[in-house]
Amino acid sequence: MLQANAEEFCTECRKPVSYHLQKKTVTRCIHGKEHTFQLTEAVCDECGSEMNLPGLLDTNALETDEQYRSAEHILSVREIKTLMRLYNLGKAPLSLAMGFGEVTIARYLEGQIPSQEYSDRMRKALASPDFMKSLLEENRDKLKPAAWRKGMESVRQLEGIASLSPPLRQSIAEVLSRLGEVTPLLMQKLLYYIQGLSLALHDQPVFPEPCQAWIHGPVYPGVYQVFRDFSFNPIDDDRFAILRETENTLTEEQKALIHLVTDTFGLYGGKVLESVTHSEDPWITARSGCPADTPSSTELSQQDMKDWFLRLGTRYDLRSVEGLHQYIQDAAFCLFHPIQ
Incomplete structure (x- = not known):
């Protein structure tokens, strides 16, 4: 592996010197078509000339191969x-x-x-x-x-x-790509907030799957079945290549909303968001008359979700990171610091 600031022999300085790595733009013709690549080069810290390092040609070959395949939509x-x-x-x-x-x-x-x-x-x-x-x-x-x-x-x-529907698979893929490590519990809550905010802000759901009022908050049953083996651990499995390879059905507006949710709600733990959803009308209404520790498959009404987030929108700017952070912080504070 190439290491910046290590020492190698510079043919210009005629001695071992430190160097740094940077990217250079190279244009090459492959099969009669020009392609532009960003390749790694090593530059002498003393004279500024390009250096030939052991392993650099292999690194460049790998970079060229990966970038060419990506540009031509060829599997790596x-x-x-x-x-x-x-x-x-x-x-x-x-x-x-x-x-x-x-x-x-x-x-x-x-x-x-x-x-x-x-x-x-x-x-x-x-x-x-x-x-x-x-x-x-x-x-x-x-x-x-x-x-x-x-x-x-x-x-x-x-x-x-x-x-799972393509837009739901794509939503999950966006969340995983954006956050990296996501537990099944956190994923469920993020999907709920993506759906609820979309209903309020865009007047339409992102995906068609119904959400149910389970003991631990809003849950999409099909998603639960897919991720149940991970329990409380981060989601990570080769099977989810299917999510990444799903044909994109999301609009740019929907992607922006998903990013807004991951950049706000995604910074909190699944248990925190579970507690927040327990204080919200859609889950409370769907669980009406159901004991706290009793399972239920009652669906959350999309109209209730829309109405709830529209009401929140009169107090918080739901289109901004600042507004959503403020809502989460206020809701969490009330939960953990109840008025005596």
Whole structure:
């Protein structure tokens, strides 16, 4: 690994010197098409000349490969490895399941760049267990029974994610991308606030799934099933490549709202937000007459959610980070410092 400020020999200074790393813009022609790359270069701290470091050419080759694939929407080696783990298939079985030659995936892992057609097929399998299921059925005779069963079992395990609507999957992906570490409890509360604020500010939901008034606050049952294995731990799993690869159905307005929620509510723990939702009318109304420790599948009314956030909007600026922070702080203060 290249380390800035280490010492290497400079051919201009003729002695070992310290250096720093920076990015340079390089334009190269690949297959008759010009591409611009941001590549790492090492610069001598004494004379300012570019230095040739051990391993730098390998770093540049990797940067060029990744940026070229990204520009051309070609699957990366990392994504192909994720596809293998996702469906629990080795190189040869995955090649055959995809309808490729038996050694195709092995060649891709060694650095050969897939054709656009083959890349698109693998990307679709990353995003859609149903598509992968159809490929496994189509190519069943080419696979050993054990490999086929492993692939189909993986498809079955992924069906819960695929059953979520595309805008809900995309919303979850945005949250994970924005925050990194998110527990299932926090995810549920963020989805609730995304939906509620959208109903009030945009007069429409972001996703169609209903929200239920569970003991621990508003919950989207399908999302609970997908993430239940993580319990109180941060969500992290190769299966969620499906979320990232979901075709984007969100508007820029909806993405901006999701970012607003993650930048405010996302800074608080799931238990804090659970307590806040327990003080809000939509959850209280849906739980009316239900003992505190009794499970319930009663749905929160979207009209109640809209009305609640519209009322909040008369006291707080719900379109601003400052306004939402103020609401959360006020709500949390009242919960933990009740008037005697």
